Amino acid sequence: MKHCLLACTLAACCASVTAAECPPYVKRTPGGDYTSAEDRDGLSVVEKFHFSRAVETLTQGMTGSLGADISYTLEHFPNHHRALASMAKLGLRLKSAQPVGARYTVSCYFERAIAFAPHDVTARMVYGSYLLSTGQDAMALEQLDAASRLAPDQATIQYNLGLMYAKKKEYEKASAHAQKAYALGFPLPGLKNKLKAAGKWREPPPAPAVVEAKEAPKAEEPAVPPVEEPSGE
Structure with missing residues (x-):
């Protein structure tokens, strides 16, 4: 209910926002792609005067x-x-789509980021979290799905997708993402517990034994049996 009310409040604040009020990013100096080593040359200057701890x-x-x-x-x-994460938190704290002092809405900053750097998985993940916090589940799922296509082996993305599908009671999809997340080493048991509570959790099959190639033992030495590697369960 809290998320629903917040989503309605933010939607009302954004109702008058038009495309003209969210123009695309134009590269500046210093500035550019946060994930680019070349563009980040001027990052310290911006952070020194505007983005302290x-x-x-x-x-x-x-x-x-x-x-x-x-x-x-x-x-x-x-x-x-x-x-981006700080802007999202500020908007949520103030219950405002456009925090005081911000030139654009919170969502606009994410849209500009993704339009400029569509390859940036982390930006999409942070946006997905913000959308979830404001009750915009369908849009959050879109961003997480896009992130998953870009980085299919990112455990956190798989875990969050599993949570989303579990919330929608689409347990087959939730289970598939859960199995992948845990196979990739995700440590938190929350998704697994949700699936267990719904009677939809299946333990993954044990990993096959791996036999290391060894030199043939000498006649006077006993053969060493193959060692089964831990399955990670």
């Missing part, structure tokens, strides 16, 4: 409001992962 943790702005400093950072590096 205090700004990131929403404790205090550096040049004005928190929204203004985070906004400045994202106007130079649109897919700055930590700045």
Whole structure:
């Protein structure tokens, strides 16, 4: 219910936002792709004056409001992962689609980031988390699905997709993503417990034994039996 009310509030705030109010990112100097080593050359300058630890943790702005400093950072590096996360948290804290000092809405910053760097899996994951927090499950699923296609072996993405499908009671899909997440080493048991509670969890089959190639033992030495590697269960 809380998420529903928050989603309605944010939707009302965004009702008047048009495409013209969310223009595409234009590369600046310094600035560019947060995941590019070349573009990140100027990152320290932006962070030094606008994205300190205090700004990131929403404790205090550096040049004005928190929204203004985070906004400045994202106007130079649109897919700055930590700045996107901070902007999302600020919007949720203030229950506002466009925090004080921010030039655009929270969703607009994510849209600009993804349009500029569609390959950026982390930006999509953070956006998915924000959408989930505001009750926009269908849009969150779109972002997580896109992230999964880009990085199919990312355990966190598989886990979150499993949670989404479990919430929708699409247990076959939830189980498939859960099996993959845990095979990739995801440590939290929450999804597994949800599937168990619904009677939909199946333990994965044991991993096949792996026999290491060894030199043939000498006649006077006993043969060493093959060692079965742990299955990870």
